[in-house]
Amino acid sequence: MSLNTPFLLNAWYAAAWDYEVGDKPLARMLLGTRVALYRRGDGEYAALEDRCAHRLVPLSCGRVEGDTLECAYHGLRFDAAGQCVTNPHGPIPTAARVKSFAARQRHGMVWIWLGDAALADDGAIPDFGFMDDDALNARRIRGHMHTRAGYTLMADNILDLGHIEFLHGGTLGTEAVRKAPTQVREEGDSIIVEREIENEILPEFMSREYGCVGLPVRRLLSVRWQAPANLKITISVAPMGGEAETRSNYSCHLMTPETLTTTHYFWANTRLGNPSEALDAAKRRGLESVFSQEDKPIVEAQQKNIDVDGPDAAPPALLTVDRGIVRSRRRLNDLLKQASGAARVS
Amino acid sequence: MSLNTPFLLNAWYAAAWDYEVGDKPLARMLLGTRVALYRRGDGEYAALEDRCAHRLVPLSCGRVEGDTLECAYHGLRFDAAGQCVTNPHGPIPTAARVKSFAARQRHGMVWIWLGDAALADDGAIPDFGFMDDDALNARRIRGHMHTRAGYTLMADNILDLGHIEFLHGGTLGTEAVRKAPTQVREEGDSIIVEREIENEILPEFMSREYGCVGLPVRRLLSVRWQAPANLKITISVAPMGGEAETRSNYSCHLMTPETLTTTHYFWANTRLGNPSEALDAAKRRGLESVFSQEDKPIVEAQQKNIDVDGPDAAPPALLTVDRGIVRSRRRLNDLLKQASGAARVS
Amino acid sequence: MSLNTPFLLNAWYAAAWDYEVGDKPLARMLLGTRVALYRRGDGEYAALEDRCAHRLVPLSCGRVEGDTLECAYHGLRFDAAGQCVTNPHGPIPTAARVKSFAARQRHGMVWIWLGDAALADDGAIPDFGFMDDDALNARRIRGHMHTRAGYTLMADNILDLGHIEFLHGGTLGTEAVRKAPTQVREEGDSIIVEREIENEILPEFMSREYGCVGLPVRRLLSVRWQAPANLKITISVAPMGGEAETRSNYSCHLMTPETLTTTHYFWANTRLGNPSEALDAAKRRGLESVFSQEDKPIVEAQQKNIDVDGPDAAPPALLTVDRGIVRSRRRLNDLLKQASGAARVS
Ligand code: FES
């Protein structure tokens, strides 16, 4: 639990929300690799190593020309397969090619596969159907936050339902949470952690969204983890003992390693209720401030302590609330072992 | 003189002024060790390793509960001995304990012993009685300044009475200082450096405090060094040739290594004269600005040059004004050699 | 082309414009060496290692006293040969001397020789006569810009006439540039790259200076490189097919390594036209903004990619426009090989 986790290379990772890759290429480090993401003229996304084959400047400094990326320095153009297809200064040298990576758009997200492209199976892109725009008659709100902590610490923090009443005591937690037991189970490639809270009076900002202001409810928190670090939270709320409808909120928490100790955190959340830019903005502010003021400082401090400890750290103590985390780490370690040569520390 | 000095572990160090450790725990790196300082319900101070035994987040992010420190992440509580005494999620795991360090309050300062706790002798806390609030019918002013220079360079700078007329030529120095000889002697565990200045007209801000505006005085500067780097300066001023009373100002300069090349500098000074918040603030400003504008840039630049030099540095030249420094370094080196295994470079 | 280039020690480098070294000494790292530059009372420039022989503080923190530099900490004075000539505290210790370096003023520039002083031949200072104030009845404008890229990358960028129409497409480039061929030749110790552009309508800000607004011109760009990285650009403009006079603009681009991966870039440019502070300032703004907004980000990004690549980088592709760069690198490598022991990586 204490060491920094290497990367599973042969897997799909969230690379960028579609709105982040517009007319201009986007430079992003993913799994320690410099990537230039761009949108081709035909609407498909492409991902090249962000290092021109000529004099090494980042291709992301250049501009999109049709289906190619043109280098800013001397105008070489590279296609989505990384082949130089235009040299304005003369014939195309054999060495004029760069690495390319498989990239797919699904659920509003550009997914990338940095390992062996021959193994990049579209069917393996994790299912986050609720992120499709109007899948749920609810408002989708999305964001990207950079965090100075490794991707497994970030995933642990989402899987960890035992910290709500402490770290979020003033925002998301209530007295009822303390009494709620936590369950862990496995379903196919997923680890699922659930906590069912009975007879809870939700904080007002939440109860307003679920339409249960002042009413005692049953709240089910359900977190699904899939390797390497893609998570979905479902929150289902229903008034206690009544026949009233259960209302559910879905969110994704996609953790993509930037480096061994920093993470791109992509999130999306469905807001229940009518269309309203003001309510969208308020919900975004609420979500971002809980993360950035409560989770992020703790997880970054945890990472700093891991770095100070180094490899000789005293082994940490485990609590019962860690069961989901322990299982997800074991699953990930098995995949890393299977990948053997494909895993890499950079 | 040129290399960074390792730490003497079995010694008391200034950790924090009492006013720095209030209702909230204080995170402070001391001798390369992450420490969470807190004040227990019973008024005693405690010091724990700042790394929760559960998932490694700093305990200083949490809060004081009675005599314990509660972790911010999942609510484990640790007592002053580092033992986990409360786990809200189930039984207390055996591994749920953290390192603790001896901490004592004396003279308004929280002292810490980071080495072998069995050797932590209260009698060895250095005597700075003047720092007790009303010991001298004078105003005590205190501060803490962080400096990017090793603790021995910081101590050298205080012991070094040969720089006043140069580095502080425009503030603390006068023409008379140039002619004053410097004496060095040893007394028990102390090195004492003294410089007696005759027939000096003090700068106005000083002469006002000593009540000798415009009068020629005799000023005795006396610096006492004790290992590892705790210093006291006594400045005694009396009108020349008269029977008039000598007035003395006391100050402490406690240098606690943060790392090998950075230091916590704690200082206290007695201001002569009547109670006055305005005069207190003026004196604090004066002291802090001389340090931060004159000493600190020089000592930090010295440290930078030492770092650039590395271990192959040409040996520096020694002057007669360095005698006190040379003796204090020799004394400290002897203690480090005796400590052998207890000394450590981190 | 991809690895960081070591330094040629036995060579003159631009250290500072004369206006940068006034009443106060100047601290500057040159070729990884800490240098204190100062102007002696007799008007000559001197260069000492920026590390007092006593307690290692930078001599540049001190002040000029006649022909000597006085240390800020305890007042030792060192002459231009590095010998301590005054110790206010007693006799001068044998060890009280610091390294000194040959320094010369020529063409408004202070040149430094950091290698073997016995080899420092004044005749080897490169000729930049146009930089003498009134050599050309034109306005000389000068500047110094710090860049996080190695000195050879900086030199490459000036020698590289193939990037104008791309990187500077919106500022210095025109359609006519794309069709102009590039020639490379060697002349003595110089590599010369030229590009002759026919029938060009210059951007307005340029044509105004050359007095050819709206007229098609022939523009000859000529870059001269001399080891280690001193370059001169001559731009000659004449109206097409006429008898009208050719007007020329001269500029120097002197690249002095600060470290292996950072560079002091000194430039001077002659502005054609009448004296006018407003026009001088406008030209400076124009030159600095093209460099800092177009070249600098690209060259720094190139350096970053080189650092990320490390020594195992895939070899870059070469284009025909790189011929001048390739020859200059070969010339420099030959000199580095000849220097063998005198070359050094720091
Ligand atoms: S660096 Fe990309 S084209 Fe030259």
Ligand code: FES
């Ligand atoms: S990290 Fe401290 S209680 Fe979990």
Ligand code: FES
């Ligand atoms: S450090 Fe330069 S004179 Fe002492």
